[in-house]
Amino acid sequence: MAIPQWNATQTGNQAEHKAKEYLIAQGLDFIEQNFSVKSGEIDLIFKDMQQWVFVEVKYRASSSHGHAAEMFTSSKRSKLTKAIMCYLQLLDLNCHHTNMRIDLVAIDGEELNWIKNV
Template identity: 65%
Template sequence: MKQWYASKRGACAEQYAKQYLIDKGLYFVAENYRVKVGEIDLIFKDHEQWVFVEVKYRENNTHGSAAEMFTTGKRRKLTRAIMCYLQSHDLNFHHTHMRIDLFAIDGDEVNWIKNV
């Protein structure tokens, strides 16, 4: 039951982030892109730049903030998933204008960190 509740909260956080970024002018491309090596929560375009967004949610920060949950290991998995996504869309990882953003939600506080 607890895992179901956590996944529902995570999905709500992703939907909130998606709408927030659309409202800020980003063009929505895809969500929950999954491959064996990792997952991309949200994919946007910001003019000609691809934006890959990791969404982290924490109800409170007693065990660390949402931003602190974006670890080196998670970044490595995300980067591998991005490489797969770009390859599947005939885009070169080294020649594609892109960035990774972190959308961290701590309770009611929203922090959109560009180009982490």
């Protein structure tokens, strides 16, 4: 039986909130959440001192169908990268001269794993 859309959306929002609070507690400065363009979405945007940090959040209630980190596919990375390029353009930042990284927060049940520079 499929999970109702509002449940999946609510679960995703809760996972993003948990990741956001965790990263703030680790000293990152929160900038924006759910930046969306036609080509993709950035779940969370932070600054880590002078470095932009673009965060993808993945959640799995259990590992019976794979771990959350495994859900960050090359297709998802490509969409995320396109969204990052759009975001940087809006700020008049050159992607080749901007200090940035992509991080993944993978949440499996209650276990949160922050993977830097994926």
